Amino acid sequence: xxxxxxxxxxxxxxxxxxxxxxxxxxxxxxxxxxxxxxxxxxxxxxxxxxxxxxxxxxxxxxxxxxxxxxxxxxxxxxxxxxxxxxxxxxxxxxxxxxxxxxxxxxxxxxxxxxxxxxxxxxxxxxxxxxxxxxxxxxxxxxxxxxxxxxxxxxxxxxxx
Numbered sequence: 001x002x003x004x005x006x007x008x009x010x011x012x013x014x015x016x017x018x019x020x021x022x023x024x025x026x027x028x029x030x031x032x033x034x035x036x037x038x039x040x041x042x043x044x045x046x047x048x049x050x051x052x053x054x055x056x057x058x059x060x061x062x063x064x065x066x067x068x069x070x071x072x073x074x075x076x077x078x079x080x081x082x083x084x085x086x087x088x089x090x091x092x093x094x095x096x097x098x099x100x101x102x103x104x105x106x107x108x109x110x111x112x113x114x115x116x117x118x119x120x121x122x123x124x125x126x127x128x129x130x131x132x133x134x135x136x137x138x139x140x141x142x143x144x145x146x147x148x149x150x151x152x153x154x155x156x157x158x159x160x
Contacts, residue, residue: 002147012150021047027076048114052143096148103140
């Protein structure tokens with residue numbers, strides 16, 4: 001169903017792919033938008049329990065697109081170093097494909113807590129709990145990952 005990476009020597013291990021997902025703080029969600037146009041939007045996320053989670057307003061282009069067609073992709077760029085003398089960049093990136101859905105119940109609580117911990121883990125616990133409570137009016141969206149790959153510049157592969 002999903003294509004194999006053409007340059008498979010550059011395929012990152014599952015462990016390295018997860019590490020990229022854990023350390024990065026933003027990615028680009030791509031979905032099918034209005035009138036069949038692609039809609040790609042940068043957002044903050046957390047990779048938690050083998051899923052990607054992000055919050056969303058309950059109205060707008062992003063949530064409308066997800067409700068209309070839950071098939072999405074999500075891309076993260078971990079590194080992109082320009083190497084002008086070689087006319088290239090040294091990069092690491094990840095792309096995931098899956099189905100997006102609105103999260104509810106216990107999953108909402110644990111995933112939103114993980115999101116808050118990722119971005120505000122150094123804040124007092126009482127403040128974090130207050131913030132989580134105040135965000136109960138927002139949607140939390142999960143991407144149930146069906147396929148995920150990481151790719152890195154061939155120069156990183158050769159240096160090992």
